[in-house]
Amino acid sequence: MSKLPEEHKFIDLSDYGRFIAKRIALAFKNTSVTPVQVTYMFVISGLIAVFAMIKGFYAVAGFFLILKSILDAADGELARIKETPSYTGRYLDSISDLLLNALIIGVIALLTQTSIWYAILAFLCIQLQGTLYNYYYVILRTKLSGDTTSRIIEKGIPEALPGESQRTVTILYKVYRVLYGGFDQFIYTCDPKARHGAIMDNWFMTVLSTFGLGFQLLLIAVFLALGLINYIIPFFIGYTILIPILIITRNLLFKE
Numbered sequence: 001m002s003k004l005p006e007e008h009k010f011i012d013l014s015d016y017g018r019f020i021a022k023r024i025a026l027a028f029k030n031t032s033v034t035p036v037q038v039t040y041m042f043v044i045s046g047l048i049a050v051f052a053m054i055k056g057f058y059a060v061a062g063f064f065l066i067l068k069s070i071l072d073a074a075d076g077e078l079a080r081i082k083e084t085p086s087y088t089g090r091y092l093d094s095i096s097d098l099l100l101n102a103l104i105i106g107v108i109a110l111l112t113q114t115s116i117w118y119a120i121l122a123f124l125c126i127q128l129q130g131t132l133y134n135y136y137y138v139i140l141r142t143k144l145s146g147d148t149t150s151r152i153i154e155k156g157i158p159e160a161l162p163g164e165s166q167r168t169v170t171i172l173y174k175v176y177r178v179l180y181g182g183f184d185q186f187i188y189t190c191d192p193k194a195r196h197g198a199i200m201d202n203w204f205m206t207v208l209s210t211f212g213l214g215f216q217l218l219l220i221a222v223f224l225a226l227g228l229i230n231y232i233i234p235f236f237i238g239y240t241i242l243i244p245i246l247i248i249t250r251n252l253l254f255k256e
Helices: 018-027 035-054 058-081 087-112 116-143 166-190 202-211 213-225 229-239 242-253
Strands: none
Touching (some): 058 087, 058 213, 087 213, 087 229, 116 166, 116 202, 116 213, 116 229, 116 242, 166 242, 202 213, 202 242
């Protein structure tokens, strides 16, 4: 099941690994491997990337960051192929992403002797960029009757879907709210009318997709491969200037 109707599919620069992700999901289709287990695989890939950075193997680290991004897409693909969507997978995926982002930025700051305050600022910037992308993307999917496991406003414990534990969903939801609640509320406060606006054009979503986690990891991988690790944190801090620009653009071009 595709996330969007054909006419509204845009070039998602953060989703470059979708083709490979689909092949991985198809390989697991008739096996006992679950989407959550694929999520564990991307966590392991991310941890290997961090270890490789610490050891100075930057090109290897870049490879595993890209692999992490591909596996991050594969767990959702497998859930759709097996028709087993779950809030467990949705929240576990997001929680894992945030913790890995914090670890990646922390290690980069350590290796480049960057101030802890700049590292925290870069982490916050990366999360806000990703939150804006997810906010607008979920709005688009909701308007077009796409996936429903991601909600525009994550408030209220959702009812567990068939095959998953309500207790697990409740615990993961509460952890998600602690980690993401501030970011979600900040972006929502910046553009509360977005959910009532017109459907956003494909070109706008393509530009917005540069805020997606997949593209962020790709950029980090490129910086690492080119020996430009010192520029990663400053870049993501500076790139955040696009957040107000994109919000203003949406309000001007895609009103109610």
